[in-house]
Amino acid sequence: MKRFFLLFISFSLFACGGYQTVPITLPDGFIIHARIADTPQKQAQGLMFVKNLPENEGMLFVFDEETEQLFWMKNTLIDLDMVFIGANKQVNSVEAEVPHSYTYTPDDQIAYVPGYGQYVLEIASKTAAKHGVEMGSYLQFETGKTR
DSSP: OHHHHHHHHHHHHHHHTTOOEEEEEOTTSOEEEEEEEOSHHHHHHTTTTOOOOOTTEEEEEEEEEEEEEEEEOTTOOSOEEEEEEOTTSBEEEEEEEEOOOOTTSOGGGSOEEEEEEEEEEEEETTHHHHTTOOTTOBOBOOOSOOO
């Protein structure tokens, strides 16, 4: 029994990769299960080297305050939608269909994505438009972080 428990714990930690997740409700009621990137290390890693992102999964970057953000999409192997969200959970902007890169993509050909917000949600490309995520809409989620 002890061996099973240790195996279960090991699998659980591996499956989550040390990330907490949060459900995010989009304007049409669709729910994204997002891993929280709330440390510099997790934010630097982001979704690098991820080869597949289901429509109902994503990553939520959580920052201490609402400010200008700049993302460099180095080694991001999938196309993404990036949603910049204010402290009040209102969408400030959506950068749709951000192109992927590879390990061999020259640095000057890798996308830079600027935006303004306290939160940035990365989701599979075309998911934002499909579920009504646009500037001015509100998303529902709780991270435990307050302004």
